[in-house]
Amino acid sequence: MLKTKDILDEKDKRLRLVSEEVTFPMSDEDLKYIDLMVTYLTDSQIEKLAEKYDLRPGMGMAAIQLGIPKRYITIVHEVEEGVFDTYVVINPKIISNSVEKIYVEQGEGCLSVNRDVEGIVPRYARVTVEGYDTKGQKIRIRAREELAIAFQHEIDHLNGILFYDHIDLKNPMKDADRYRAI
Numbered sequence: 001m002l003k004t005k006d007i008l009d010e011k012d013k014r015l016r017l018v019s020e021e022v023t024f025p026m027s028d029e030d031l032k033y034i035d036l037m038v039t040y041l042t043d044s045q046i047e048k049l050a051e052k053y054d055l056r057p058g059m060g061m062a063a064i065q066l067g068i069p070k071r072y073i074t075i076v077h078e079v080e081e082g083v084f085d086t087y088v089v090i091n092p093k094i095i096s097n098s099v100e101k102i103y104v105e106q107g108e109g110c111l112s113v114n115r116d117v118e119g120i121v122p123r124y125a126r127v128t129v130e131g132y133d134t135k136g137q138k139i140r141i142r143a144r145e146e147l148a149i150a151f152q153h154e155i156d157h158l159n160g161i162l163f164y165d166h167i168d169l170k171n172p173m174k175d176a177d178r179y180r181a182i
């Protein structure tokens, strides 16, 4: 199983790579990593397991966070206590977005960033994501609010972007009134 130490830290330059498109059929190794990522994200959001295995909680992970420069992401979204929706998207792309933007009031988090970073990260409130499942079938997902932010955050990873790149360093709370806090 994956441990928190297997996840690249923000100082690792590989996180700045632009990941490569995946071709199908996917390799057994990539499929294995996807399973590991989903298991990590699910367990990390179940308090007892997170404690037992010392997992830092997170809802999303991109392959590059394990040092794999390929375009796939996993998101495990807790929709109610102990109930999770799991998304695995290969070669994901945002094909449309809302005009409205939002931000996480307490600050966005990332499994590769082991510190609190304050500041506004503007994100679309709603996005439509297109990509492929692990078998190469086209999929389309409509996401809003927290889930929409997760998709934007993970797709950024595939382009070598970390969430705090979006924060204005001189004025981290800049334009707070232009966006809705969630």
Ligand code: NI
Pocket (backbone or CB within 6 Å): 109, 110, 111, 112, 153, 157
């Ligand atoms: Ni992240």
